[in-house]
Amino acid sequence: MKRKTKSRGAAVTLAGLLSLTLLLSACGSSGNGASGGSGNASTAGSGASGQSESPLELSIMAILLTPTAPADDNKIKQAIEKAVNAKMKINWVSGNNYTDKLNVALASGDIPDLTYIDDPFSSVFRNAVSQGAFWDLTPYIKDYPNLSSKISETAWNLTKMADGKNYGVPRPRPSEADPFFIIRKDWLDKLGLQVPTTTDELYNVMKAFAEKDPDGNGKNDTIPLTAYINPSDMGPLGQVEQSFTGVNGKWKLQDGKLVYSALLPETRQALEYLAKAYKEKLIPEDVASMKLTQSKDLFDSGKAGIIVDKAGTMSDHYNTLKTVDPNFKQTDFYPVTSINGYNPKGAGFAGMMAIPKSVPEDKMKRILKMMDTWMNEDVFDIQQYGFEGTDYKVENGQKVIDTDQLQKDGGPSFNQIVYVADPYASSTKVYFPAEVNDLYKKIQDDRAKSSVADISIGLYSATAVQELPEIDKKVQDMKTKIILGREPITAWDSFVNDLKNDPNMAKMSEEMTAAYEQRSAGQ
């Protein structure tokens, strides 16, 4: 009898403990997200010299493009915090699924104080703005000299929402030297070929790369152009298509109207060209099932001769390639100026940083102030160069960066929060040799003469927001099939015919044209 009571007592205690744990864990998970601030503000504040205000505490959601996130006690982070008098709680979200995470955050309404919006024109963000979830920053920007001068007028203009107001600080990026064809100059030289300037010349180069054994191993095993196709877009092959259409993005201005680019006869030509290239093995046989890294590996292992990328990524490719091919020089990573007189021009920004309405006005102003101070040269240099002795050395009055160390210390990751754009940043780097920078600078200047911008950025069409993603996907499915030779080109013709007769298509075109005219009139 006694033994029995004891076991009963134990059962009750156990049950109680279990339910308590459950409750606690449930509360814990919901409580964590809501309270953004951290408790130990006093330790960080002591270092700030000459600042009477206590450090600004804020939570940040930023994109992470490197494998590992800077730790919370990262040296560079602490130095920036000290300089801008803030205590940042940064949630680094991997670039692989940033959109998903952001959409979930927006859906839950639990938005960090400073949030990176990767696509300011997505329906989810537009919705959030129209519901009044974010601060309208338009009236405040002029008070912050760096924000208004170091971020281009175009970037501010293009990131305006449908009501003509700015709901975020655009992250400035250089607008020239967007990803385009990069070709192995050593292979061209070996076969006595010129850098291509038209799609026909590009075809000839690819054909020669495939058949004339440019890597000299005695086998025809080279893949001229490495690429992959995404389920929803053309991936790098988009540059081939756009070289034909001369259009950056999905909309072409034709006779005063915006036309969806898949409907253009040039798109059909591009598909025929690519289908031929696929058949002749000028692009990878697995182009439809490959992913970005697999396609990059083909180039970096010396199996492919052309890749679509920014010139500024040279050292990534070079470091791997030179282990396979010791004769490969840095200047052999050679950017093509233009094809058919086309090369893409960037928008001048990459997403923006927005502040939710849950942040009080005073704090919102302090966040803007923080970003403004951060853009000062002396503060921005912290993430740009790191610390003397560990991340860079001064040689002949020039800072020479140890890129691996700086990468390890997380410096470049902070560019994802605040950045000051150098117009040549997409092609030249401080750590490239002077001859490489000179070459890339010259090519970029040449490219700037013919670069084409995406005119549809920031244009709002309610129908497009709702219908275009599905149409885009269907179009891409059809394109993929035609490139792989699964469907004849006549299938494309009837597909395009149906698309032309889709009432939504006409409606989108009208709305986009109206939005475009409205913007042109306003400027």
Next chain:
Amino acid sequence: MPAHEPRAGAVPRAWSPGGETSRLRRLALDLKRDRYLYVLALPGLVFFLLFKFVPMWGIVISFQNYSPFAGIGGSPWVGLDNFRRFFENPDFMMLFRNTMGINLLSLVCFFPLPIVLSLLLNEVRSLFYKRAVQTIVYMPHFLSWVIISGLTFIIFAKGDGLVNNMLEAAGAGRVDVLTNPNLFWIMLTIQSIWKECGWGTILFLAAMASIDPQVYEAARIDGASRLRQMRHITLPAIRSVIVVLLILRLGHMMDVGFEQVFLMYNGAVSEVAEVFDTYVYRVGIQQGQFSYSTAAGLFKSVVGLVLVVIANRIAKKMGEEGIY
């Protein structure tokens, strides 16, 4: 605990005159007598309430035009509009066909395999060999789909894949596997078999372990061969496990492992690869149409529930225990 069961079960229905009050009184008596057992069950109940039932409240957004900032309370109600839009969508039939196709193929080809494998393992005499095989066939279960899709690419890629390189060396042409709509369902099924077949044997082997060895002994004395023993002892003994698993499996007829399909998906196979799960993800999370995708998800779950109920009925009719 076993001491309580006969008592609770021994109370015959006809014994009480069946009035509401007496039923309630009996419930109160039961509760009082078994209070410690109920207390023990409490954490489980709390768990299900907190993590399974409370979030289910969210499905009301499928009847709304949900906007995250207005919240559930502030979003306008639209009745069945989302469902109507879903069923009228020309893609609906394609999604339905693909989901059912992939699942039927897996039901026919994949479901019986763990049973066969566990029967084979059960007959293995060398204990060491049996354990070694078990460990090896369990292993793939612990690999993530990301790794498996990467392996599949390395093995079956048309350009530089292992199989195709061998085929070419042997003089045969290269075969396109990854972007071939005709092979896509088969490829998914084979991947599932490779990954989960060994893991699926666990329950069957456990059921077989509980068979009394004396039964086998008696059969052997009566001169039953190994095959006969398998047919008349082992299989009947695990029949109820098979039925339970089959019912549960039917409940998942509308699910296709999301990660697997998503990772193997590409534009060339879209018309056979798009299933409800990928559609809900694409439209809901990526395009932010929360209400519409919830409606699609809800439809999927309701069908699954109906299938479980029907399968359970049938199982009971056939004299099996079922799952509830």
